[in-house]
Amino acid sequence: MTRHPSARPTPAARFTSVPIPDGAEPLIRISHLTKAYRGRPALADLTLHLPAGRIVGLMGSNGSGKTTLLKILAGLLSEYDGRVRIGGHAPGPESKALVAFLPDADFLASGLKAEQAIAMFARLFPDFDADRARELVDFFGLPKDRSLKEMSKGMGEKLRVSLVMARRARVYLLDEPISGVDPAARDVILSGVLRNFDPEALMVISTHLIADVEPIVDSVVFLKDGRLLLAGDADDLRQAHGMSLDALFRKEYH
Numbered sequence: 001m002t003r004h005p006s007a008r009p010t011p012a013a014r015f016t017s018v019p020i021p022d023g024a025e026p027l028i029r030i031s032h033l034t035k036a037y038r039g040r041p042a043l044a045d046l047t048l049h050l051p052a053g054r055i056v057g058l059m060g061s062n063g064s065g066k067t068t069l070l071k072i073l074a075g076l077l078s079e080y081d082g083r084v085r086i087g088g089h090a091p092g093p094e095s096k097a098l099v100a101f102l103p104d105a106d107f108l109a110s111g112l113k114a115e116q117a118i119a120m121f122a123r124l125f126p127d128f129d130a131d132r133a134r135e136l137v138d139f140f141g142l143p144k145d146r147s148l149k150e151m152s153k154g155m156g157e158k159l160r161v162s163l164v165m166a167r168r169a170r171v172y173l174l175d176e177p178i179s180g181v182d183p184a185a186r187d188v189i190l191s192g193v194l195r196n197f198d199p200e201a202l203m204v205i206s207t208h209l210i211a212d213v214e215p216i217v218d219s220v221v222f223l224k225d226g227r228l229l230l231a232g233d234a235d236d237l238r239q240a241h242g243m244s245l246d247a248l249f250r251k252e253y254h
């Protein structure tokens with residue numbers, strides 16, 4: 001039987017999962033995850049397994065479901081269909097102890113200075129390393145005498161990154177860590193994110209600034225309208241398509 005040329009899978013269709021090393025258990029297992037807001041789907045039948053030791057770029061156009069997915073993984077949204085496991089745990093207190101989440105929105109009181117925010121994180125999270133946070137605050141050159149409301153947007157983001165990355169977590173979920181800051185600050189923030197990053201941990205970074213995160217991600221998940229558009233190893237994708245992830249994103253979302 002001859003196949004019609006149009007029935008052949010497109011190169012993108014071959015990339016439907018992030019490779020899991022032989023014998024390894026996925027750290028995150030998502031099966032048939034569906035989430036709707038008042039009947040309107042934000043995630044639709046999403047199945048995805050992510051291993052430890054990877055930096056995964058979670059990419060998609062506005063409204064594709066990135067924040068919704070990260071909130072479910074962080075244990076902040078509990079009403080959904082399907083199955084989610086993080087280190088074997090359903091989202092809840094046990095999984096939250098493994099997960100450091102950097103939300104898209106402000107999560108710190110605006111009156112806090114760096115040292116006060118560090119003290120607060122130390123009280124909240126047993127896996128928080130205050131020295132590591134101070135080292136990051138110094139690396140970013142943040143002023144110690146200014147509260148968040150006296151800092152620029154970029155400075156505030158650097159402080160939030162310092163706090164979240166100073167947790168000794170197994171999973172880091174960063175929602176748009178570089179949106180709203182200038183290109184030079186984006187590179188500095190990403191250097192801070194990678195500083196002391198445990199290579200055994202899993203990091204998921206959501207963004208639509210693909211070119212900025214492309215150098216640091218080793219796996220990619222593209223979401224479109226709440227569905228998995230493609231997923232795979234970053235080098236394999238670049239090689240198969242003969243283009244950068246940034247160019248691939250523009251092509252797929254055109």
Ligand SMILES: Nc1ncnc2c1ncn2[C@@H]1O[C@H](COP(=O)(O)OP(=O)(O)OP(=O)(O)O)[C@@H](O)[C@H]1O
Nearest residue numbers: 037041042060061062063064065066067068069208
């Ligand atoms: N609290 C909410 N109530 C109703 N609808 C929501 C809510 N949060 C998100 N949505 C809808 O769910 C869909 C997915 O939104 P989500 O924020 O997850 O996308 P995103 O990929 O993170 O987008 P962006 O890149 O713009 O941040 C969108 O259609 C959005 O309008």
